[in-house]
Amino acid sequence: MIRLFLLPFLFFAFSTSCGILDIGEDPLPGKFVISSQNESGEYSLSVLSFGKATITGKIREYHERILFTGQDAIGEPSWSPDGKKILFRTAYPNRYYSDFIHSINQNGSNFEPITFQSGNPLKGSNAVWSPDGGKIAYQKCLFCELGSKNTDIYIYNFESDEENQVTTHEAADEFPTWNYESNALIFSSSRDYYLEEEQRWRKDLYKIELETENVERLTTTGNAANSFWNSRDNLIAYQWNIGEISSNILNLDTNTSDKLSSELSFSTIAGWSTYGNYLMVAGRREINQPLTLHLYKKVGNTLVLNQSYTTNLKLRDIQSMTWYYSE
16 A cells, blocks of 8 residues: 655656667556546546557557546545555545545545545545554544644544544644554654744654654654555655655664665656565656656665556646555
8 A cells, every 4th residue: 555645736747759778578567546536627536557658669558447536635645455446535525625535446436535434524634544444543623724834644544443643733744644553654744843933834753652642752853744654664755855856765773764766757656566675766757748657675674676667647647646556
């Protein structure tokens, strides 16, 4: 279950020219779910899979299944642990606030809100399933409709029908990601900067143990945004969001952080495979060039570029995109 968060919205169009060669000719492993908004303002949720590269120019074709479309905003899709269902945020009928968590099957069936047993819908965004499938973690802003910007992390337990607040800080706590044992979360927060007007936009990564509620600060650079935890090997892939948008790897065992080597001028993490042996990165080499996907393979604790895939899709205003690959 992997997530990619880039810029506010996504629009794909065919690229009419591209001289970039594709290193890999085999089908791209796994599948992607994207939320997008087209030029007419309509939102959609789709599943994409990529086939073999074509002979001419080695441009990679894709297959798209549109799950549904609408006028309400759709965002932050994420896969269930088995890759059969998708969580995402959208509006709930007759509610003023649009951040309610919904689910849908990958074939487009069973589109429904996540609800308590009482029938009330679950409010939140950036929802992610726990690896054991029994819970979801998400962020929620209780009074955003009144101008508040304070979000905290929550967990909903499907079996007990309970919602528990995980963080209670005055700063914004966002983008939770689970460890493999489903007993800890890493999240992004401005809690060490929010009192300083010129620093309040900075963020670092923090880890919270769910049983003890102990919080540990993992980075101190103030530029660590959305993270994706390969907890089998204690590797954190995260976005660098100051001056550029690039991809970084934090090793929790050695407490070292390094920029992921890439010739992409703009890149962000699409996420880990289910067993953590592969990492997908998405981006572009230059402005107005098509979407490029880099597949990295983990060799020890080192990530090596395994394949580079050029698509026939043009990258514009991306909202969110998530990769799922069961090894």
